[in-house]
Amino acid sequence: MAKKICTKCAKVKDLEEFGPDTRYTYKRKSWCNQCVSEYQREYTSSEKGKAARARAQRAYMQRLRDGEFVKKDSSRGNESE
């Protein structure tokens, strides 16, 4: 079994301990799953993390709304009758 050293806790762990998950924008693979989840928990409970999450949610909702407007606008310009 291949081993890898975690750059956060500096422990040698099995490769299985390093998630291949690409959904995380921060450190992945170089940090073990335990460090990633600890960081995630710390970040999401911090004021900075809460603000970032609220901002991301607002941006997502805005994108949904914009997407609908774009769709309506383009269908109006394409007259087939």
Ligand SMILES: [Zn+2]
């Ligand atoms: Zn670690």
